[in-house]
Amino acid sequence: MQLEEYFNFLAPDDIRLKDSRIGIETILYEYIYRARTPEEIANIYTSLSLEQVYATILYYLHNKESVSKYIADWLEWGRKMREEQQRNPSPAVRKLMQLKAEREGQKAKNAQISHG
Incomplete structure (x- = not known):
């Protein structure tokens, strides 16, 4: 199996693992920024196999x-x-x-009453 066969390339900014809605960024964020092992990542994202996690890291x-x-x-x-949501919340x-x-x-008011 070729490495690319593990992924769906939906757009240049949207690469997902086949048979899932999980993007490679999700797996790689855990690996790169949270220093999680492939086994830890597979335990978090139980819909993925350990093989898929390793394939994502190898692709990276x-x-x-x-x-x-x-x-x-x-x-x-x-x-x-996040900035936009803070400026214009739904x-x-x-x-x-x-x-x-x-x-x-109400909590502040109740605290004043109990101390007053």
């Missing part, structure tokens, strides 16, 4: 320059999306933030 090692750029682009995209997030503020206000 064989294509280090292009895959490193792929990961860097993915990390940058994630950073931009209505559901705004509601949760409001509920949290109300709850904290």
Whole structure:
């Protein structure tokens, strides 16, 4: 089996493991940034085989320059999306933030009453 046969190349910025919805960035983030072993990664992502995890790491090692750029682009995209979500939270997030503020206000009020 050729190494590339382990993956679906959906777009230049979307490479997934065959028969799954898991992108190579997910596996490689665990490997590169969290220093997890292939066995640990396979235990976390139980829908993947240990062979698939090793294939992903081997693909990275064989294509280090292009895959490193792929990961860097993915990390940058994630950073931009988090910033955008903070600037413009969805209505559901705004509601949760409001509920949290109300709850904290009630806790502060209760603390004043019990100490007052």
